[in-house]
Amino acid sequence: MLAILIKLESRGPVFYYSYRVGAGYRVFKFWKFRSMRSDADQMLDSVKNLNQYQSSSGSSGIRRRWRRRACAKPAWRPARPASSRLVDQRGRIICEQQYRFQRKAAEAPAFMKIVNDPRVTRLGRFLRNTSIDELPQLYNVLRGDMSLVGNRPLPLYEAEKLLTDEYSKRFIAPAGITGLWQVSRRGKGGDMSEEERKALDIEYARTYSMRKDLQIIFKTIPALFQKENV
Structure with a gap:
């Protein structure tokens, strides 16, 4: 049903993939349901000024x-x-x-987060706000690219900005669909600074465990429905 709705609204493939950097700087194909226009990547430079993390x-x-x-x-x-x-x-x-x-x-910001991104389709906003667009990442989990819980795998251009000794520690932890920074603020409104997000990633990498992962999974359920269109 989602595939049909995505096809009806805009031209392009049902699934979208990009290369992401996970644990140990391993690069893999990261899958999602397409929630943007098919030419969204080509439009990236034109929307960088809308980045919430813009310094x-x-x-x-x-x-x-x-x-x-x-x-x-x-x-x-x-x-x-x-x-x-x-x-x-x-x-x-x-x-x-x-x-x-x-x-x-x-300094240019390490992360990209655009509120009310003009490249997102109407159906895409619903998919993102309910996190349904993330479901194909279960395929990445089955392949061993990611875990259910971990630090968010980053696009190549973001990972390149976190190669210093201070921030590279985040890549010790597994890449995950959900993680500490998502459940810390997502769904509650309010902005998280780039430094806060980096600190939470490093904190998770230092302290992750089965018990902590289970706590994050339980907190993910109410965090699925967020207030921001990002």
Whole structure:
């Protein structure tokens, strides 16, 4: 029935797959019911500005914070030699704290999450809000690509941004259909920051167990019905 409805609404295949990175950086085909237009991947660049995790949305706040703070200049600290002073793009001398804030504001977000994505079909919104579009991932579980519970397998362009020692720990845990960050906020409304999501992934990788997985599975049922169109 879903296959017929998907075909009736828009041209394209019933199933959609993309290459995802799971445990140990293993790459595999990740399957879903198609909930977007068939040319959604080609439209990705045109909707990146709608990303909820877009750092530019928070960069103005970051700039306001460091502008309000004068750089501390302890009397005991010797002045930097001219050759080692930090200079911004406009040629102004800045302190190390300002430099770090600017670098943080300029970083591209690791994750992609678009509320009310214009590429999603009308049926696709229903499939996503009820998580029915995720059912084909049971095939990935049977193949051994994923587990029922784990950290969400990431698209290649997202995984590439998490190769540092700090964040690579998330890939120790198995990839899963549901996981800690999904049940922590999904279905309850409100935004989760990129840093919160990274922290939850790392926490799960450090502490996952059969008992914790069962707790997450029970919490997944009410989290299936979410309030956001993502």
